[in-house]
Amino acid sequence: MKIFTAEKIRKCDEFTIANEPVSFIQLMERAAESCAHWISENCKVHKNLIIFCGNGNNGGDGLAIARLLYLKGFDVDVFVKDIKGNFSQDAAVNLKKLKDFSGISVKEFKDFQKEKLSEQAVCIDAVFGTGFSRKMEGEELKIIDELNSLSNIKISIDIPSGLFADQKIEESSIVFQADYTLSFQFWKRSFLYPETGKYTGEIVILNIGLHSQYIEETFTTNFIIDEGLIEKIFKSRNEYSHKGSFGKVAIVGGSYGKMGAAVLSVKAALKSGAGLVFALSPQCGYEILQISCPEALFLEGGDKYIENIHVEENMVLGVGPGLGTHEKTEKSFLNFLKDYRNPLVLDADALNIISKNTSHHNLIPENSIITPHPKEFERLFGKTEDSFERTDLAVQKASELKLYIVLKDHHTQVICPNGNVFYNITGNSGLAKGGSGDILTGILTSLLAQGYSAENAAILGVWLHGRSADFAAEKYSKESMLPMDVVKELESTFLYINKKVTKKL
Known part of the structure; x- marks a missing residue:
């Protein structure tokens, strides 16, 4: 799914009006119908709806x-800033239609009394939309601030009032705190960053039939990783394939006291489909790995730390889980990179070693995938003011170094050398535990070994990782789920996506 700016969304509306053709008031009615349907289906026990316009x-x-909700049997109250105010042409048409219904009261913001509000009432925010680009003030500021103090369920129409569609906001800004945001046709970029996404609650994308030609032909560098994209990327297994068809993986990691990270990464590589998986680890981890992962093969790289990295040419490497930053490990790893030219996956201590000197950046082979969390990214490339700027810097560095950067966050971003950014919307806060990143390294390395391009491996990998975490959270809760539960749930995710792409009678 493409992500458009507010300006391009406006032009998409105009293109739809001109080429469907449909009037703006009809398009507005279509959007309202989609919202009313969702609200009526999901708020059946909440008969009182308060809408702020x-x-x-x-x-x-x-x-x-x-x-529309009144016609569906709900008790609806409406509040506006000023009943006699200057409404847009189409808003004025809908206000006039509303006044024809004697059962709906239309009052002004100043008349709202929260102490008389039932706890079961749902508050719906339709104050400002995607065209909003200033700081909120006056009566709108007062009503939004008052609504935020309520414990009632709160729903925003298209975008929470006070939020910008495409950029960050000032820290002192007042924004409607929604539990749900019913967004028309597209995700907005601001929904995807922690500084601004925290106001949206759960995002629900409603298809309002905007013109497909405009959507297909209009350029953007920002995309959502949705199931439609995953279905295009994912390759079902050929029944006549063999283990050699799915590549060789070597997970280079583990050190004394950190063997668990290597185990998690090796298991994830196995569970995500690699034909052969090797663990290149120090001798101290031999028994641990052979017992924990009997399907994997062991390559000794040292005693307590990895001191030697020797692999076959046709292996795809994932380097970093539990690697440590011992002096001998650092020397061995940097020497290895000087002569290695194939794409690989770098995470954790591999990135920490590289970050010690900016000259090391150029040692990373082109088309490799690196997977920094925000602090690792900062150590590698420098400090940024916020996550918006961090993405901008990542786009710059991905282009300069010809790398794929998997920038881990609540909505992890896959940043490509050509400037495209893919935002992942699977996953949950249950992944905020040590070991989750090691699993992602194993998955990404496995997919690279299976012949996926670096871009497709990164996109599919972060989706698999997040979707498996969602299955794990459903079973065990976000609090109690463990990284190993995510590895186990890879089977549920593969069953799920195979059913989507396999065509059978």
Whole structure:
């Protein structure tokens, strides 16, 4: 799914109006119908709905939603800034339609009394939309601030009021704190960053039938990793294949006291489909790895630390889990990189070693995948003010070094050398535990070994990792799920995606 700026979304609306053709008021009605349907299906036990509408087109959506929900049997109250105010043309049309219904009260923001609000009432925000680009003030500021103090369920229409679609906001800004955001057709970039995404709650994308030609032909560098994209990338197994068809993986990792990281990465590589998996680890981890992962083969790289990295040419390497930064390990790893030219996956201590000197950046083979979390990224490339700037810097570095950067975050980003950014929307806070990144390294290395391009391996890998975590959270809870549970749930994820792509009678 493409991510468009607010300006391109506006042009998409205009293109749809001109080429479907459909009037703007009809398009607004279509958007309102999609919201009203979702609300009526999900708020059946909440009969009282309070809708707060601005004077612009987002307010027009809210006024139309109020009318449609009233017709569906809900008790609806509407609040506007000023009943006699200057509404947009289409919002004015919907206000007039609403006034024809005697069962709906339309009052002003100043008349809202939260102490009279039932705990079961749902508050719906339609004050400002994607065109909002200033700091909130006046009556709108007061009502949003008051609504944020309530414990009621809160829903935003298209975007939480006070949030910008494409950029960060000032720390002192007041933004509607939604439990759900019903967004029309597209994700907004601001939904995907921690500084701004924290206001959206659960995102629900509603298809309102915007013109497919515009969507297909309009350029963007930002994309959502959705199931449609995954279905195009994922390759089902040929029944006549053999273990040699799915590549050789070598996980280079582990050191005294950190063998668990190597075990997790090796198991993830096995579980995600590699034909042969080797663990290149120190001798101190031999028994641990052979007992924990009997399907894997062992390559000795030292005693307590990895001191030698020797691999076959046709192996694909994942380097870093539990590697440590011992002096001998560092020397061995940097010497290895000087002569190695094939794409590999680098994580954890491999990145920490590289970050000690910026000259090491050029040792990373082109088309490799690196997987830094925010602190590792900072050590590698420098400090940024916020996660928006971090993405911008990552785009620059991916282009300069010809790398794929998997920038780990709540919505992990796959950043490509050509400037494209793919945002992952699977996964949950249960992954905020040591070992989760080691699993991702194993998955990515396995997919590279199976013949996926670096870009497709990164995109599919972060989706598999996140979706397996979602299955794990459903079974064990976000609090109790362990990284090993995520490895186990890879089987559920592969069953799920295979059913999607396999065509059988």
